[in-house]
Amino acid sequence: MFTRIYFIAKKEMIQLLRDRRTFGMLLIAPVIQLIIFGYVATTEVKQSGLALCDLNRTAESRGFVERFTAGGYFNVTAYVDGVDDINPILDSRQAVVAMIIPRDFDRKLARGDTAAVGIYIDGTNSNLATIVSAYIKQIAGEYSKELVFDYFDRNGITIPEIMTARPRVWFNPELKSVNFMVPGVMAILTLLLLMNLTALAIVREREVGTVEQLAVTPIKALDLVIGKSLPPMFIGYLIITLVLVLGLAWFKISFEGSVLLLYFLSFFFILACLAAGLLISALSQTADQAMWANQVFFIPNVLLSGFIFPISNMPKPIQLITYLLPMRYYLDIIRGIFLRGAGLRQHWNEALILLIWGLVVLSIASLKLKKKLV
Amino acid sequence: MIEVRNLVKRFGSRDALKGINLHIEKGMIFALVGADGAGKTTLLRTLAGILTPDDGEISILGRDIIKDPECAKEHIGYLSQRFSLNPSLTVAENIDFFGALFQVPYGEREKRTKRLMEFSRLGPFRDRQAGKLSGGMKQKLALCCALIHTPDILLLDEPTTGVDPISRRELWEILYDLLGEGVTIVVSTPYMDEAERAGEIMLIHNGRAVISGTLDQLKASYRYFLFEAVCDQNRQALRLVSDHLGKNRVMFFGDRLHIALNDGSESAGIKSLLENSGIQILSLLKIDPGLEDIFIQETSGDN
Numbered sequence: 001m002f003t004r005i006y007f008i009a010k011k012e013m014i015q016l017l018r019d020r021r022t023f024g025m026l027l028i029a030p031v032i033q034l035i036i037f038g039y040v041a042t043t044e045v046k047q048s049g050l051a052l053c054d055l056n057r058t059a060e061s062r063g064f065v066e067r068f069t070a071g072g073y074f075n076v077t078a079y080v081d082g083v084d085d086i087n088p089i090l091d092s093r094q095a096v097v098a099m100i101i102p103r104d105f106d107r108k109l110a111r112g113d114t115a116a117v118g119i120y121i122d123g124t125n126s127n128l129a130t131i132v133s134a135y136i137k138q139i140a141g142e143y144s145k146e147l148v149f150d151y152f153d154r155n156g157i158t159i160p161e162i163m164t165a166r167p168r169v170w171f172n173p174e175l176k177s178v179n180f181m182v183p184g185v186m187a188i189l190t191l192l193l194l195m196n197l198t199a200l201a202i203v204r205e206r207e208v209g210t211v212e213q214l215a216v217t218p219i220k221a222l223d224l225v226i227g228k229s230l231p232p233m234f235i236g237y238l239i240i241t242l243v244l245v246l247g248l249a250w251f252k253i254s255f256e257g258s259v260l261l262l263y264f265l266s267f268f269f270i271l272a273c274l275a276a277g278l279l280i281s282a283l284s285q286t287a288d289q290a291m292w293a294n295q296v297f298f299i300p301n302v303l304l305s306g307f308i309f310p311i312s313n314m315p316k317p318i319q320l321i322t323y324l325l326p327m328r329y330y331l332d333i334i335r336g337i338f339l340r341g342a343g344l345r346q347h348w349n350e351a352l353i354l355l356i357w358g359l360v361v362l363s364i365a366s367l368k369l370k371k372k373l374v
Numbered sequence: 375m376i377e378v379r380n381l382v383k384r385f386g387s388r389d390a391l392k393g394i395n396l397h398i399e400k401g402m403i404f405a406l407v408g409a410d411g412a413g414k415t416t417l418l419r420t421l422a423g424i425l426t427p428d429d430g431e432i433s434i435l436g437r438d439i440i441k442d443p444e445c446a447k448e449h450i451g452y453l454s455q456r457f458s459l460n461p462s463l464t465v466a467e468n469i470d471f472f473g474a475l476f477q478v479p480y481g482e483r484e485k486r487t488k489r490l491m492e493f494s495r496l497g498p499f500r501d502r503q504a505g506k507l508s509g510g511m512k513q514k515l516a517l518c519c520a521l522i523h524t525p526d527i528l529l530l531d532e533p534t535t536g537v538d539p540i541s542r543r544e545l546w547e548i549l550y551d552l553l554g555e556g557v558t559i560v561v562s563t564p565y566m567d568e569a570e571r572a573g574e575i576m577l578i579h580n581g582r583a584v585i586s587g588t589l590d591q592l593k594a595s596y597r598y599f600l601f602e603a604v605c606d607q608n609r610q611a612l613r614l615v616s617d618h619l620g621k622n623r624v625m626f627f628g629d630r631l632h633i634a635l636n637d638g639s640e641s642a643g644i645k646s647l648l649e650n651s652g653i654q655i656l657s658l659l660k661i662d663p664g665l666e667d668i669f670i671q672e673t674s675g676d677n
Contacts, residue, residue, distance in 0.1 A: 007474035011460060011467075018462045018503075209458035213519070215424040216452040217475040218444055 004219055008227025012201070016231055026235060030189050030242050037181045038251050045131045049077035049095035051086060056105035064101065064117070067139050074135075086120050096122045097132055109147060179254055182247040183334040184307045187327055189239050190266070191273050191301060197232040198277025199290040202369065207287055221370035225362065229274045236270040237263065256341030265333050265344075268351045271358035272326035279365040301327040329354050375400040375558050376421065376527065381430035383416050390416040391427070392581040398560060398574070400526075403553055405572035406562040407665065413581040414562035415455055418531045421560065422452040435526065448476060451520035455531040457512045459519060461505025465496055468504050469518050476523035483522070490518040494548060510541025517548065528552065530561040534568060546571060566665040577669055584672040589665070596663040596671060598623075598634035601641055605631070606654040614651055615644060622674035632667055 017023060050068060054061050068074040078094045080086060086098040100118035102108075108115040119136055123129045152158075202224075205211040214224065240263070247253045276297055284290035303309065304318065305327035311319055322328050329350040336342035378396035382389070391413050398404045406414045419425040421432065423443035432439050434446045459468050466487060473483040491497040494514040499507065504515055513533055520528065530549075534542045546568075549559055561572065569575050576586035585592060605611040608631060615624040615633055623634045635641060641658060648655055663671075 003474055003477065007471055011463060011471055014467065015460065015462045208461070209454065209456040210460055211458075212424065212454045212456075213452075213458040213472075213516075214475070216422050216447060216450065217472065218447045218477070219475050 001220070001223060004223045005227040005230070008219075008224060009230040012228055012231040013234075016197075016235075026193060026239075027242070029193065030185075030239050031246065033189055034182065034185050034243055034246050034251075037185045038178050038247075045128060045135070046072055047075045048073060048097060048128075048132055048135075049093075050074040051078040051080050051089045051095035051098040052076050053080045053082060053085070053098065053100040055103040056101045058106040060106040060109060061101045064105070064143060065099070067143055068099075068136075071139075073139075083118070090120070090122045093122075096128065097136070112151070178251050179339060180335070182243065182251060182253045183338045184331060186240055186243040186247075186334060187269070187305075187330050188302055188307060189243060190236050190269065190330075191327060192298060193239055194232050194236050194270060194273035195277040195280070195294050195298060196291075197235060198228065198274050199280045199284070199294050200287055201228045201232075201278065202281035203284045203287050203290045206285070221366050225278060225366050225369065228278065232274055232277070233270055236273070237266070240266055253338070255338055257337030257343070258341075261344060262334065262337050265337070265347060265351050266330075268354035268358065269326060269330035269333070272330075272354050272361070275358045275361035275365060276326070279361050279368070282365045282368040301325050304328070305331050307331060326354055326357055375435065376560070377431075377433040378421070379431040381417070381420065381427050381432065383413075383420060383425065383427045389581050391420070393430070394578075394581075394583050396576070396583070396586075398558060400558050401553065401556050402573040403549065403559045403561060403571070405569040405575045406560065406578055407564070407566065407569040407575060407669070408562075408578035409564065412578040414578055415531050416581075417578070418452070418529050418560065418562055422450060422529050423447060424452075448523060449526045451523070451525035451528045453513075453516050453520045453528075453530045453533055455535070457509075457516060459504045459512070459516055462503055464501050464503055465491070465507070465515055466500045468515060469522055472519040473522040478523055486522055486524070487518075490521060493551070494518050495544070508538075508541075510537045510544070513537050513541065513545060514548070517545070521552075526556075526558060528557055528559045530559065532562055532564065534563065534565070542568075566669065570665050575665065577665075577672055579669075579673045585668070592665065592668050593663055596668055598636065598663075598667075598671065599638050599640075600661050600663045600667055601633045601635060601644075601658055602627070602661045603631045603633055603644075603648075603658045604629065604656040605648060606656065610651070611648055611653050614647060614653070618644075618647055622670060625670065627666075632661075634667065634671065 052065060054065065065076070069076060074097070078089050080089060080098065083100065086100075089095050089098060098118075098120040100120075102116065102118075105115050105117070117140070119133075121129045121133055121136075202211070205214065244255075244259070244262070248255060277294075280290050280293045280297065284293060300321070304311070304314070304322045305325050306322070307327065311322050311328070314322070333342075333347045333350050336347055340346075376396060376398040378394060381391050381394040381396075383391040394413075394417060396417075406417060408414050416425065420427050421434070421439075423439050423446065426443070427440060430440075435449055437445045439446050460471070463471060469487045469490060470483060473487065478486065491500060494517065496511065496514055496518065499511060504512065507515060517530075517533065520530075534545055537545065549561070553559060563569055570589055572589075574586065574588055575592060577584045577592075585595060587595070603611065608626070608629065612624055612626065612631060615631070619633070619635075625632050633644060635644070638660065641660075645655060645658060
């Protein structure tokens with residue numbers, strides 16, 4: 001049995017390595033994807049253009065504006081004289097936000113009145129607008145809170161314990177999205193490459209006709225499945241290593257956990273990917289069918305796993321679907337290891353789910369294959 | 375050696391095999407002859423244990439392979455019709471791969487691979503990838519892969535289709551060598567001349583065995599008196615005879631006509647029929663029927 005598995009695996013590996021182009025693509029794909037996601041897919045918004053209309057022109061109003069520009073999140077790109085001038089500025093994309101500070105800004109603050117600052121946001125890109133508006137609320141909130149504390153201080157009033165929510169981001173303190181993206185890319189690449197490799201593994205034999213010659217040997221379906229799984233498993237670990245090294249060396253992402261644990265828990269995800277690919281391969285009649293079936297499986301795994309959109313924001317029925325996706329569990333695991341330095345204790349249950357998922361799907365694939373072999 | 379009784383295989387509503395009976399003795403070449411779609415491949419695949427029949431019995435070396443398809447696999451070598459080896463593996467790697475799947479021990483595998491390569495004259499191409507071999511060499515390699523576990527029975531599905539004449543002759547030489555070693559060979563072919571080389575022949579038509587036996591037995595079963603005619607206007611002659619005797623009684627064989635007559639004396643009638651129409655007969659001889667004549671006799675009823 002072991003000889004057969006070894007020889008199947010060896011044959012697969014030789015086939016893979018002799019096809020230089022495919023193998024080259026296997027290694028280039030992670031690099032390209034990592035660079036794209038690392039640099040482009042960021043949810044931070046920096047240096048947003050701000051059109052300023054400061055009708056107050058006092059130390060107070062300048063101080064307020066400085067709060068916005070100091071953090072690097074906003075940049076004054078235009079000065080306007082009034083509300084009427086804002087539209088052309090937003091239209092010409094010189095700025096995404098316009099701010100109007102009223103004439104009596106400092107006096108109202110001094111009196112303790114509400115000083116209303118007008119904010120106009122370009123909502124064309126709703127994602128961007130949401131993020132920018134959140135920044136503005138946060139900065140303005142901090143500013144007014146400080147005014148209140150100052151007021152109490154000056155009047156010699158000891159500040160009572162007031163309830164404040166002070167969010168402190170622990171595991172990714174700078175909210176650097178690259179820290180968040182690299183583990184995601186690792187999961188996506190592993191899924192993509194492993195599925196593509198295994199989905200073709202059996203259907204290709206069928207197309208070339210070699211499956212018939214295999215069928216007359218005393219080989220067992222399980223030998224074939226295991227033998228065919230080993231080389232992709234090796235490739236999977238190669239990809240994970242490549243992404244990890246690139247992430248650490250190039251993007252300087254933070255890695256809090258244990259590499260050993262990462263490799264150990266990745267096994268369960270790799271198993272699930274292989275199982276899915278082999279099932280598709282066993283069910284497909286042609287390589288084309290297998291490739292499309294791959295897409296059907298791959299896209300929900302990317303979009304619904306929390307890689308881009310948080311699962312908690314999804315409608316309830318869709319949230320239920322996400323429990324079926326291996327990506328969801330693996331993303332939890334690797335983000336935990338990368339960002340929180342989580343240990344086995346936090347993630348054994350996800351690993352177990354992946355293991356069960358993999359074994360169930362693999363058994364179905366073996367059974368289907370057995371029928372097709374004989 | 376191989377015993378088949380009333381074998382039936384259906385694909386959907388189509389009956390590929392309609393009750394085939396077969397008896398093959400040890401150490402002979404048995405040829406299955408028939409047109410494309412006659413059921414040759416289906417029969418060979420059921421014998422190889424990769425297709426389960428709907429009805430009937432198959433016993434190979436005394437084992438019931440329908441009940442347990444695995445039990446005879448190590449004694450059977452099977453060569454499918456399509457080239458079905460791994461194109462990116464080399465000649466030697468392919469042979470070694472199948473040897474390992476059949477669990478031939480390592481040392482033995484080396485020895486046999488060497489022998490098979492000598493025997494098939496693939497030695498110089500040892501390290502060439504299988505996908506880059508010519509058609510004839512591919513077939514020889516496939517044969518080597520099917521022989522690495524020294525099977526007692528070799529099932530070959532159209533091994534010479536698409537193979538050049540020289541390679542074809544070499545392939546048959548190999549088969550005779552194997553026969554000398556006591557291997558039982560079942561070979562399917564659409565070529566009548568090739569089938570005539572076999573010890574026993576079975577003609578398959580529309581999923582039925584229409585006739586089987588040695589070539590002499592088949593010849594003895596021929597009902598007609600076969601005449602070979604050469605005329606100056608063969609095409610014209612064919613039409614005249616066919617109108618007179620019936621469509622299946624006359625056929626082109628290269629530049630000759632084969633005419634099947636009920637009686638030797640009928641030849642005089644044919645002669646006058648042709649000459650009266652101004653066709654000159656260059657020769658008219660009684661000949662022995664070939665396999666093709668027999669095949670036409672046996673299948674003409676269906677058409």
